[in-house]
Each structure stands twice: as structure tokens, then as C-alpha cells.
Amino acid sequence: MENLRSLFQVMTRRFGLLNKNCCSVGGCDISLIQSHILYEIDNQHNPSMQQIADSLGTDITTFSRQVQSLMKMNLVKKTPDPADKRISILSLTAEGKYIAGSIDQQMNAFLQEVFSQMNEFEKETVIRSIHLLNNAMSKSSACCKPFQG
Amino acid sequence: MENLRSLFQVMTRRFGLLNKNCCSVGGCDISLIQSHILYEIDNQHNPSMQQIADSLGTDITTFSRQVQSLMKMNLVKKTPDPADKRISILSLTAEGKYIAGSIDQQMNAFLQEVFSQMNEFEKETVIRSIHLLNNAMSKSSACCKPFQG
């Protein structure tokens, strides 16, 4: 079989570059990691610090400081979990939601452009394929966990 | 249409995490960026510093220092371009090739595992889809270039 990794490497690098260039919203400069954090907070249900840090594969100490920055920028809010006082629930402020939405729009506009090069059938095939992939990855033991050792 | 960005974000995050955890080869610890550099040098034809830096979207000054590290680790070699003395051609040493190959193997093993969850038809569809995507992305103006502004 052909080199699968190459295929994925090329694809994810391109998407990553896009992501990297996509994070300036109305004078407010957002770093790539910050944009990822906003995205995850926006897309998980009442997430804790630990949950988001795990999703992103960043150390919790690094993450803790990143959240501090985002709070200073007034994009993210921390609320103590009433049921467990150790836990901080993360959410976006109104401004944070606006920024996250704006990035989302830019990314989607780009992806629309990419997909506009395909016909209807190809589009559907590709989208279904990514669903398949995401599903398979989520079932895989190796995915998203450090290799032991 | 559904949120395309979400689909891609999930997929590329998972692949990225894998990449991140995939870089330890026989006691030799390779960072994610370093692994990307090795990959690009291995997969481009007689690449210059600038070419690889551009491919990865890193500043040339940062990249210059990263190459210095990799040369100290004896994984990468610089050769002056005979036709243009300003240019340095990058290549992998034998050890660099071994490391790059080893990472490639680990990544492919993981991807095999992921694909093992699909039937033959699904596999082919997914692989063809990624080809389609990479093609479309390479044609897109927005891809891999900074947004103006």
C-alpha cells in the first residue's frame, strides 16, 4: 500500500497552515493554540481545565497559564464547579464567542473554496470519508494517547 | 451544510497528537517540529533551507537554529549549492534517515490500525478522498499562504 502517512502529513500540514494564518480578528491577534482552546471550549459541554488540556495534548501547567492569558484578554471565563470545588468549568465570554465564531467562519470559507473544486459526488464522498476516519480514530487504542514508554 | 471545520479540526488534532507521541526512537528524543523537518527534507528533492522553512510555515531564523540542532545531533547535513553559493541544500545523514524511517513506520502502523476498522471499500474511498482533498487544497489560493492583512 502507498505511504499513508505522507497523505495525512500533507493534508494536516495544509490545514494546520491555514489554521495558523486564520487567527487575526479585528486587531485582536490570537495564536494558533489560543484558537484551538477557544474552539474546544466552544465545542465541549461544560468542560473542565483538565478536559481541554487533554483534548489538546498540552501539559496542564502550560494550559493553566494559557487560560490565564485568555482571561486577561476577556475571552474565557472560569467558573468553579459547584459539585466539586477542585474543578474549574471553562466557558467563552461574549467576546470570546465572537472571536471563535469569526475564526470558524474564516476556516469554513476556506474549506468551501477547497470543496468548490469538486463536484457534488466528490464532495459527499470526501465528507463521508472524514466521518469514517474520525470514527475509526476514536475507536483506535493508539489514537490520542501517548505511546507507552 | 454541516460544520466542515469541525470535521477537519477533529481529524487533524488526532493525527497531530499521534505525531506528537510518535517521535521517540531508541533513546533519541525528537520533538514534533524536528520530526516534521526530517520528514520534509526526506520528501523534497534537494531542498534549500528556505524551501523547507516555507513548507513548514516557520520563520527562517527559527528554522536556521533548528537545523543547527539537528546537525549537532548528526541527523541533518548542509551542502552548499554549487550553482548558487547563498543556498544550502539540506539532506539527511544515515542516522537521520534511520530516525525518519522509524517515525514513518510508527505512524504507518498506527494508520494501519485505524484503517483496519474499515472494510476494503471504505478504505479505498477514504484514501481516494484524501487524494482529492490534497489536490483541491493545492489548487486553492488560500491554502498555505498567509491571509493578506
Next chain:
DNA sequence: TAATTTTACTTGCAAAATACAAGTATTTAC
């Protein structure tokens, strides 16, 4: 219920990554 362990997070530090400014050397353009 008291002592121990685990979990969720924060801060101290030191190392690494980053990028802008300014440099050198070579090549291209006029």
C-alpha cells in the same frame, strides 16, 4: 472518623522555541 491517596489545579524555575532587527555574502537587475 481519621489517615492516606488521588485528583484538579497553580506557581517557581530553567530550558527551548520564537521572531524581529541587523548583519554578511552572493546573485540578479538596471
Next chain:
DNA sequence: GTAAATACTTGTATTTTGCAAGTAAAATTA
């Protein structure tokens, strides 16, 4: 033949990173 552009390196300052070590709260155990 001078000016401009290109390919890279180094100085410096900032940011990001993560381990170690801390606090505080919850879960487990005795």
C-alpha cells in the same frame, strides 16, 4: 558597476513549554 533582492546567520528579547513542587478538595482506605 552600482543598487536591489535573495539566502542565510547571529544578537537579543519575548513567549512557550514542562518538570518539580506546592495547595486544596474529593475519594479511598483503615
